[in-house]
Amino acid sequence: MTQIQHWAVYINNQSNKHSLIEQLFSETNPPHVFERLKGLKGALFSKSALDNFMEEEIKHDRKLLTSSTPQSLQSMSSGERKKALLNYLMTTAPDFLVLDNPFDNLDIDSQEHLKKVLDNISDHIAIIQLISRSSDLLPFITNYFSLELTELISLNKPSSTESKKNNFLKRDIPTALNCFTYSHEYLIKFKNVSVHYEEKSVLKNINWKIKPGEFWELTGKNGSGKTTLLSMITGDNPKGYGQDIFLFGMQKGSGESVWDIKKNIGYFTPAMVDRFRGYHSLENMLISGLLDSIGLYVTPNQAQLRIAREWLALIDMEDKKHCYFHDLSPGQQRLIMCVRAMIKHPLLLILDEPTAGLDDASAALVVALVNKMAAESQTTLIYVSHRKEPELKAQFVYQLELTQGGSIGTVV
Numbered sequence: 056m057t058q059i060q061h062w063a064v065y066i067n068n069q070s071n072k073h074s075l076i077e078q079l080f081s082e083t084n085p086p087h088v089f090e091r092l093k094g095l096k097g098a099l100f101s102k103s104a105l106d107n108f109m110e111e112e113i114k115h116d117r118k119l120l121t122s123s124t125p126q127s128l129q130s131m132s133s134g135e136r137k138k139a140l141l142n143y144l145m146t147t148a149p150d151f152l153v154l155d156n157p158f159d160n161l162d163i164d165s166q167e168h169l170k171k172v173l174d175n176i177s178d179h180i181a182i183i184q185l186i187s188r189s190s191d192l193l194p195f196i197t198n199y200f201s202l203e204l205t206e207l208i209s210l211n212k213p214s215s216t217e218s219k220k221n222n223f224l225k226r227d228i229p230t231a232l233n234c235f236t237y238s239h240e241y242l243i244k245f246k247n248v249s250v251h252y253e254e255k256s257v258l259k260n261i262n263w264k265i266k267p268g269e270f271w272e273l274t275g276k277n278g279s280g281k282t283t284l285l286s287m288i289t290g291d292n293p294k295g296y297g298q299d300i301f302l303f304g305m306q307k308g309s310g311e312s313v314w315d316i317k318k319n320i321g322y323f324t325p326a327m328v329d330r331f332r333g334y335h336s337l338e339n340m341l342i343s344g345l346l347d348s349i350g351l352y353v354t355p356n357q358a359q360l361r362i363a364r365e366w367l368a369l370i371d372m373e374d375k376k377h378c379y380f381h382d383l384s385p386g387q388q389r390l391i392m393c394v395r396a397m398i399k400h401p402l403l404l405i406l407d408e409p410t411a412g413l414d415d416a417s418a419a420l421v422v423a424l425v426n427k428m429a430a431e432s433q434t435t436l437i438y439v440s441h442r443k444e445p446e447l448k449a450q451f452v453y454q455l456e457l458t459q460g461g462s463i464g465t466v467v
Contacts, residue, residue: 058197059177059179059180060091060181060197060198061181061182061183061184061193061196061198062088062089062181062182062184062197062198063186063192063193063196063198063199064184064200064201064202064207065187065199065200065201065202065210065414066186066187066201066202066414067187067201067414067416067417068385068413068414068417069384070202070203070204071202071204072155072202074205075185075202075205075207076099076101076153076155076185079092079097080097080099080153082095088198088200088207088209092181095150095151095181096147096148096149096151097149097151097152098144098149098152098153099144099153099155100137100140100141100144100157101153101154101155101156102155102156102159102412103155104140105128105136108120108128108143112127112128112129119143120136120139120140120142120143132277132278133160133161133165133277134161134162134165134168134276134278135277135278137165137169138169141169141172145176150180150181151181151182152176152180152181152183153183153185154173154182154183154184154185155185156186156191157173159411159412160277160411160441161277161441162275162276162277162279162441163441163443165277170193170194174193174195177195182196184196185202187412187413187414187415188413188415188418188442189415223420223423224369224370224423224424224427225369226365226368226369227431228366228397228427228431228432229362229369229398230400231399231400232345232358232362232399234400235400235402237267237303238304239304240266241266241301242265242266242267242269242302242303242435243263243264243301243302243403244263244264244265244301245261245263245264245287245300246262246299246300247260247262248260248261248262248298248299249261249298249461250283250287250294251294251461256459256460256461257283257461258280258283258284258461258462258464259458259460259461259463260463261284261463261464263453265435265437266435267402267433267435268433269435269451270429270435270436270438270448270451271436271437271438271449271450271451271453272439272447272449272451272452273285273437273438273439273452273453273455274439274440274441274452275454275455275462276457277441278457279456279457279462280461280462281439281455284455284464285405285407285437285439287300288302288320288403288405289317289320289322289405290302290311290313290316291313295307302316303315303316303319303402303403317347319401319402319403320401320403320404320405321344321395321397321398321403321405321434322404322405323392323393323395323396323405323406323407323409324408324409325389325407325409325412327392328388330349331349331350331380331381333350334379334381335351335379335380336376336377336378336379336380337367337372337375337376337377337378337379337380337383337391338360338363338367339355340380340391340395341362341363341366341367341395341398342355342359342360342363343395344395344397344398344399345359345362345398345399362398363376363398364376366398370390370420370424372387372390372391375387385412385417386413386416386417386418386420387417389409389410389417389421390420390424392409393406393409393421393424393425393428394424397428397432400432400433400434402434402435403434403435403436404428404434404435404436405436405439406425406436406437406438406439407439408439408440408441409421409425410422410440410442410444411440411442418444419446422444422446422447423446425438426446429448430448436449451466452466452467453465453466453467454467
């Protein structure tokens with residue numbers, strides 16, 4: 056019996072991944088490395104595939120992945136969505152399965168479960184794993200390649216991308232144009248805060264005190280309520296009213312507006328990149344962070360131009376100040392978005408999964424920038440991630456733990 060072959064293709068932020076995926080599903084002209092897949096039936100396990108199914112469900116009410124449950128894809132956690140997608144793909148009886156960074160946005164337990172399922176599948180289905188982080192490599196892989204732009208290069212053994220530092224972070228972080236003043240002992244304080252949605256309890260008796268200038272990491276399994284907890288801090292969740300929550304010097308419900316809360320916050324999550332589809336120069340992108348706008352619609356003054364250029368120099372991108380944001384690599388885009396969230400030195404900076412989908416080198420640069428911003432400013436920082444970044448230097452970790460009555464929080 057011929058042993059089933061499995062492939063890992065290491066991708067970086069310059070790899071033309073989408074072109075490779077299209078070729079893999081070309082029945083007549085797959086890449087020469089995958090010649091044995093010619094004429095075979097494949098399936099794609101990826102975020103883009105999930106997004107397509109979710110859009111179909113929202114727009115046309117076609118529940119292809121969730122037909123056996125009243126729950127919608129949109130209401131599921133990342134782990135539940137990926138499980139539903141894999142189950143559906145297996146019903147199509149594919150000959151090979153393309154995995155596009157399958158472990159992104161999954162907690163450790165969900166990752167281990169998915170690895171076991173994929174290990175069982177690998178006995179009878181060829182696996183092609185597109186991989187950005189070397190620690191995600193599946194143990195049964197038999198062939199290794201890297202994708203350099205559009206060229207597949209054979210590797211003798213797994214490899215991670217080397218980080219090219221150049222002049223990156225050689226300077227101090229730029230000072231704020233306008234300093235926030237704050238005199239209270241705590242920036243954020245939750246006392247016995249609980250959140251319920253109909254019959255479902257999400258958070259239970261949350262007690263969390265955050266002082267100005269602290270660096271926190273927020274962790275928890277998929278579905279543990281991290282997004283809900285963040286929405287209570289940003290003022291986007293009406294469940295915060297009537298609860299004992301103290302935000303930026305004000306008791307929740309004391310007459311503050313959402314703007315009163317948001318003006319103190321810098322926020323970034325990878326989904327925000329989709330909002331910047333226009334032709335925004337890097338200089339204008341950063342200045343828009345000073346003005347809390349998406350895009351720049353006023354003429355910047357000299358002080359704003361100076362601070363933007365100082366930040367670009369810090370991340371070794373000063374020569375790209377007039378380049379368009381959408382022309383950057385994903386890693387460069389993340390650096391710009393993190394800087395944009397920080398440029399006004401907000402009282403609180405929230406970075407939600409900033410390294411998701413990045414290769415090893417780009418993730419290392421983002422983590423180094425986050426550490427530097429925390430160390431050289433008075434800004435309080437909350438870093439949210441499923442993936443444990445070994446170099447992250449958070450002072451404290453707040454962990455949400457699932458229970459039947461809702462997630463409880465502990466400092467670990």
